[in-house]
Amino acid sequence: MQQQRFQVDLRGLITLLSDHLYSTPQVFVRELLQNGIDAITARRKLEPAHQGSVTVELVAQDHGAAPALIVQDDGIGLEEAQVHELLATIGQSSKRGVPERDGESYIGQFGIGLLSCFVVAEEILVRSRALSGAPGVEWLGRQDGTYSVRTLSDAGPVGTSVYLRARKGSEELFEPERLRELLVHYGGLLPHPVRFASGGHTQLINEVPPWLAKHGSHSEARAAWLAYGQAVFGQPFLDVIPLRADAGKVSGLAFVLSTTPSPAARRVHRVYLKRMLLSEQAEGLLPDWAFFVRCVINADALRPTASRETFYDDELLEQTRDELGAALRNWLMRLATEDPERLRRLVQVHGLSIKALALHEDEMLRLFAPFLPFETTFGAMTLADYLREQRVVRYVASLDEFRQVARVARAQGLCVINGGYVYDAELLASLPRAYADVQVERVDPGELSQSFGDLSVDEREAVHGFLQRARKQLAPHSVSVDIKHFRPSDVPAVYGAGEKALGGRDLERAKQAASDLWSSMLDDLSGGVDPDQASLCLNIDCPLVARLIELDHDELEALALETLYVQTLLMAQQPLSARELDVLNRGLLGLIEHAVSKRYDA
Amino acid sequence: MSDWHDELESINQQAEALDYGDARTALREQAVRLADHHQDLDAAFATRIDFIDDATFSGHSEKALVAFAWCEGQCKRDPARFDESRIGWSSKHVIENVLDHVQIPRAQIDRVLADFEARWQRLGYSMRVVHMIRLSFAEHYGTETKPHAEAWLAAKRDAMSHCRACEVDILIGHCADTEQHERAFEVAAPILERRMSCAEVPHRTYAKLLPSALALGRLDDAATLHRKGYRLLRTGNLQQHIAEHMLYCARIGRAARALDIFEEHLPRVLARRDAGTRVRFLLAAGAVLRLLPPSRKTTLKLRLPAEVPVACVDGQVERAALHAWVQQEADALVTRFDARNGTDRFARMAASHAALDLVSASSG
Numbered sequence: 001m002q003q004q005r006f007q008v009d010l011r012g013l014i015t016l017l018s019d020h021l022y023s024t025p026q027v028f029v030r031e032l033l034q035n036g037i038d039a040i041t042a043r044r045k046l047e048p049a050h051q052g053s054v055t056v057e058l059v060a061q062d063h064g065a066a067p068a069l070i071v072q073d074d075g076i077g078l079e080e081a082q083v084h085e086l087l088a089t090i091g092q093s094s095k096r097g098v099p100e101r102d103g104e105s106y107i108g109q110f111g112i113g114l115l116s117c118f119v120v121a122e123e124i125l126v127r128s129r130a131l132s133g134a135p136g137v138e139w140l141g142r143q144d145g146t147y148s149v150r151t152l153s154d155a156g157p158v159g160t161s162v163y164l165r166a167r168k169g170s171e172e173l174f175e176p177e178r179l180r181e182l183l184v185h186y187g188g189l190l191p192h193p194v195r196f197a198s199g200g201h202t203q204l205i206n207e208v209p210p211w212l213a214k215h216g217s218h219s220e221a222r223a224a225w226l227a228y229g230q231a232v233f234g235q236p237f238l239d240v241i242p243l244r245a246d247a248g249k250v251s252g253l254a255f256v257l258s259t260t261p262s263p264a265a266r267r268v269h270r271v272y273l274k275r276m277l278l279s280e281q282a283e284g285l286l287p288d289w290a291f292f293v294r295c296v297i298n299a300d301a302l303r304p305t306a307s308r309e310t311f312y313d314d315e316l317l318e319q320t321r322d323e324l325g326a327a328l329r330n331w332l333m334r335l336a337t338e339d340p341e342r343l344r345r346l347v348q349v350h351g352l353s354i355k356a357l358a359l360h361e362d363e364m365l366r367l368f369a370p371f372l373p374f375e376t377t378f379g380a381m382t383l384a385d386y387l388r389e390q391r392v393v394r395y396v397a398s399l400d401e402f403r404q405v406a407r408v409a410r411a412q413g414l415c416v417i418n419g420g421y422v423y424d425a426e427l428l429a430s431l432p433r434a435y436a437d438v439q440v441e442r443v444d445p446g447e448l449s450q451s452f453g454d455l456s457v458d459e460r461e462a463v464h465g466f467l468q469r470a471r472k473q474l475a476p477h478s479v480s481v482d483i484k485h486f487r488p489s490d491v492p493a494v495y496g497a498g499e500k501a502l503g504g505r506d507l508e509r510a511k512q513a514a515s516d517l518w519s520s521m522l523d524d525l526s527g528g529v530d531p532d533q534a535s536l537c538l539n540i541d542c543p544l545v546a547r548l549i550e551l552d553h554d555e556l557e558a559l560a561l562e563t564l565y566v567q568t569l570l571m572a573q574q575p576l577s578a579r580e581l582d583v584l585n586r587g588l589l590g591l592i593e594h595a596v597s598k599r600y601d602a
Numbered sequence: 603m604s605d606w607h608d609e610l611e612s613i614n615q616q617a618e619a620l621d622y623g624d625a626r627t628a629l630r631e632q633a634v635r636l637a638d639h640h641q642d643l644d645a646a647f648a649t650r651i652d653f654i655d656d657a658t659f660s661g662h663s664e665k666a667l668v669a670f671a672w673c674e675g676q677c678k679r680d681p682a683r684f685d686e687s688r689i690g691w692s693s694k695h696v697i698e699n700v701l702d703h704v705q706i707p708r709a710q711i712d713r714v715l716a717d718f719e720a721r722w723q724r725l726g727y728s729m730r731v732v733h734m735i736r737l738s739f740a741e742h743y744g745t746e747t748k749p750h751a752e753a754w755l756a757a758k759r760d761a762m763s764h765c766r767a768c769e770v771d772i773l774i775g776h777c778a779d780t781e782q783h784e785r786a787f788e789v790a791a792p793i794l795e796r797r798m799s800c801a802e803v804p805h806r807t808y809a810k811l812l813p814s815a816l817a818l819g820r821l822d823d824a825a826t827l828h829r830k831g832y833r834l835l836r837t838g839n840l841q842q843h844i845a846e847h848m849l850y851c852a853r854i855g856r857a858a859r860a861l862d863i864f865e866e867h868l869p870r871v872l873a874r875r876d877a878g879t880r881v882r883f884l885l886a887a888g889a890v891l892r893l894l895p896p897s898r899k900t901t902l903k904l905r906l907p908a909e910v911p912v913a914c915v916d917g918q919v920e921r922a923a924l925h926a927w928v929q930q931e932a933d934a935l936v937t938r939f940d941a942r943n944g945t946d947r948f949a950r951m952a953a954s955h956a957a958l959d960l961v962s963a964s965s966g
Contacts, residue, residue, distance in 0.1 A: 288837065313830065315829065318829065318833075360836075360837055398628060398631075398632070399632055400632065400635060420628070420632075422616070422620060422625040422629070423625055425628075426624060426625075433905070502635075503665075506631075506634075506635070506665075506668055507668050509638060509672065510668045510669065510671045510672040510675075511671070513671075513672045513675035513676060513679075514671040514672060514674065514675040515674060515675050515678045517713060517714065517717055518670070518671035518674050518675065519671070519675075520710065521667065521671060521706065521710060521714060522667075522668060522671050524703075524705060524706045524707060524710050525664060525667060525668070525703060525705065525706060527705035573635075573636075573639055574635070574639065575635050575636075575637075575638030575639040575641075576638075576639070576641075581641075
């Protein structure tokens with residue numbers, strides 16, 4: 001037996017690994033399983049009929065000694081020369097800082113896998129017998145950097161066994177239940193049998209991935225998949241979508257969340273690489289719009305990063321992402337034709353995601369638009385419902401605007417959609433992209449009054465003088481004044497301000513509050529262009545307005561007009577500027593004074 | 603707590619759940635109006651501070667400016683109630699975007715910058731941010747940048763400095779601006795290796811590095827920068843950086859993709875109120891159209907927004923007419939920016955766009 005020393009600073013390397021490379025010490029379980037599976041894969045290349053299996057045995061120690069673990073595979077095995085190569089790999093890893101696994105030999109990977117065991121074990125013993133028939137070899141490595149190699153004389157089975165003894169502080173990872181959980185966690189879907197032996201019992205750890213398992217019928221498969229999803233993620237799902245991508249050789253299941261997620265939430269998935277768990281936090285696998293699903297996915301051909309906890313963001317990953325996106329889209333499209341009821345339920349919960357998706361993809365817009373729910377002046381309805389009754393899609397762009405028009409539009413029999421909810425206005429504006437025959441019209445509340453009934457010539461004669469005075473009176477408020485017929489007759493006036501006019505009002509309020517410097521900045525910003533005027537349309541059918549027109553009292557008329565204007569703003573839930581507040585105060589006081597003095601006069 | 607406070611809270615929560623964008627800005631705008639409607643100055647102030655962030659990162663810097671003016675006024679009027687430190691962070695956002703609005707005169711901008719600097723001094727913050735902003739102004743004007751860059755990097759970092767990822771990104775821009783292309787890549791290493799990131803980095807970094815990658819003949823790197831970068835920008839609000847990706851595609855001969863990008867982003871660029879984004883996009887679009895491969899067809903299939911006054915018949919647009927419009931719009935803005943700035947930087951930028959050629963695979 002030769003006592004030797006590795007040419008590496010093992011302690012430094014282990015610190016590096018545990019601090020920087022692996023997010024948790026428990027990955028040693030994954031690395032051990034990976035070594036076993038890799039060895040079996042290598043052997044099966046030479047002996048395709050070989051089944052291969054891995055056994056993990058936990059040896060509890062009495063009299064207070066640390067527990068030990070034996071991981072045994074019947075894979076290709078190592079020759080003595082390869083053991084030295086393995087050590088070279090460890091040495092190289094230390095020089096480069098972060099070990100790269102990709103594209104390296106099985107032996108190289110084996111070496112790096114073993115390294116992670118030093119995070120939890122004081123010493124590692126490897127016994128191996130190669131398929132080639134070379135004599136068996138034993139390697140014993142210690143954390144202090146010394147190792148010994150010897151040749152085995154007895155003939156054992158082909159394969160490799162790794163013996164670990166828990167390091168102080170790592171015993172928790174060697175408890176039977178904890179270890180079993182870790183084995184299932186990482187290796188639950190591995191392609192070769194993995195058995196766990198502890199306390200005289202042996203159990204199988206892994207199963208066929210549910211999406212590859214055979215099911216009697218489609219509905220049986222769906223039920224089984226949904227149950228699997230609930231078991232994996234601990235929450236029930238609305239639906240499940242099988243996924244496939246040729247790029248990256250990917251397959252898996254996408255589970256449709258049963259509650260609305262925040263679009264800004266991280267979209268993380270559980271991913272397997274060659275059926276070994278790689279990460280539960282993988283991002284970037286699906287297009288950004290797919291935030292309504294959580295996936296379990298296996299990739300046979302994607303490149304993991306050095307830490308083996310996510311995939312490299314390369315062209316292959318991009319192709320995979322596109323293909324998985326296409327799989328989701330196709331499923332949704334099939335649902336639209338085959339099971340609209342299920343799609344409707346999905347839209348109810350994930351309307352926001354679907355709207356976000358439709359906004360950027362015309363095909364999706366075409367597909368989903370009929371199912372999307374909107375608020376209208378006649379209550380909630382889907383776009384399909386709306387289009388059954390209406391030829392033109394009319395909408396206002398914000399909640400502010402909807403508040404202005406809702407009551408009056410309803411009274412005129414106008415069905416107007418509230419585009420004030422997230423994505424709705426943008427979506428409605430892009431409808432013609434998907435439906436060439438649908439006409440879309442954005443209603444400017446300032447122009448709503450144009451659809452009201454005109455006055456007769458006699459009526460026009462009667463109100464002419466009043467209207468001129470009203471326009472002059474309200475000119476300082478940048479509002480145009482008109483008189484029309486409209487319903488309901490208990491509404492004396494409606495205020496209409498489109499997006500630009502509202503922006504103008506915001507600017508005006510800011511200017512009144514701003515210091516000189518910033519007030520002149522705001523003048524420059526608006527570039528000397530007057531903002532779009534808002535409009536005030538008085539209702540000649542309203543008895544109050546009719547009496548106001550006949551008032552014949554200039555002072556009172558002016559007070560009433562200004563107060564009516566501000567009251568209309570308040571009804572439309574518009575914030576008031578300092579000047580408007582002042583008007584309201586003066587108007588109210590004036591009207592009260594007038595009412596009071598009139599009573600005493602009488 | 604009254605009903606409207608609940609409503610305000612709910613609108614704010616909805617807004618915060620969204621990515622930056624029109625939807626988020628609209629919600630927060632609604633919140634500001636609600637607070638104003640109820641004349642709750644404290645709520646109106648706090649909501650506006652959030653709104654300034656949202657509007658800035660959603661491509662509506664003009665709205666941020668309006669909200670800031672209101673807040674600044676409150677701080678001046680009632681300093682005991684609204685401490686000036688509350689608008690410190692917002693004032694960075696506002697000053698950084700002010701140059702993009704070509705209608706604001708240079709003298710006014712100088713006053714605002716002086717005001718900003720005075721505030722920074724009053725609040726006792728490191729001058730690092732001030733120098734950084736002076737650097738970005740000098741880059742915009744096309745004047746000497748070196749002293750500002752040196753003063754910026756020499757000043758100490760503090761809690762009010764930009765995040766490290768943003769600072770490195772700005773340094774990359776400075777390297778590219780001064781044609782230190784190799785250095786741009788060296789500086790970018792921590793960002794490209796994803797050791798540093800923030801809400802807008804590496805998104806804009808990839809775009810900024812594209813011209814340097816082409817200048818160095820690093821075509822493989824350029825392809826990666828485009829592949830990763832365009833995906834990050836595509837649905838976001840950083841339209842000002844789309845131009846580099848569009849130009850890159852045109853220059854390496856991916857003309858169809860360049861046209862796709864033009865078609866997809868033109869409506870959103872034109873919808874923006876800042877001329878700075880518009881001029882950069884249109885200059886790049888001019889080069890894209892000029893570099894299109896020769897064709898017997900005189901038309902292009904494009905969907906253009908209504909405000910583009912170029913006839914579109916059955917989805918076909920006359921190539922020459924579109925090019926002429928793009929060029930004319932770009933030229934007009936170039937003239938306005940140079941007139942406002944009192945320099946010729948935009949004319950030089952236009953000339954360099956006009957001189958751009960296809961990159962052949964053998965170059966570099």
